[in-house]
Amino acid sequence: MVCGLINALKLIQPIKDKYPGITYADLFQLASAMAIEEAGGPKIPMKYGRVDVTVAEQCPPEGRLPDAGPRDLAEHLREVFYRMGLDDKEIVALSGAHTLGRARPDRSGWGKPETKYTKDGPGEPGGQSWTVEWLKWL
Structure with missing residues (x-):
């Protein structure tokens, strides 16, 4: 796991x-x-x-996903997640879950341990959110 x-x-x-x-x-x-x-x-x-x-x-394989580089982001996501058996709708749902969630350096190697926006949760406090209003669907 x-x-x-x-x-x-x-x-x-x-x-x-x-x-x-x-x-x-x-x-x-x-x-x-x-x-x-x-x-x-x-x-x-x-x-x-x-x-x-x-x-x-x-x-x-364990580890971070490869860098998307200059290529088309949608194609990159498909290349990575199709081989895991996900379809386009599942890729969007997973991406949304990651957007609502937070990056944590101890888990993914990216992000800050906490920011002023995530220091008090909800859920487990800490991590770095992708946006200031990280719990609002835009």
Whole structure:
């Protein structure tokens, strides 16, 4: 499990325990969609059926994503996430979840430990938000 997901896992574990038939992959997708909706964004319809990986060889290599460089950002995101089995809608949901979330240097190697906007949470305090109004859907 990637370090940055451990805290998210702690939040969804009670749901997983109560409903063991749902995969972690579907729970993370559901949590992302709900975060977007709670921030005032659109309701994202859920499609269930994602599978969890069972061995390390099924995971992409650890580490930061490659730099997008001067190429088209949408194509870069597709190149990275298509090989993980995500479609365009799932890439947008994941990107939105990362926008609403925060970067933490101890997890991704990027960002500040905290800023004046993130020092008091909500959720786990700290990290660097991407925008000043990081909990508002724009």
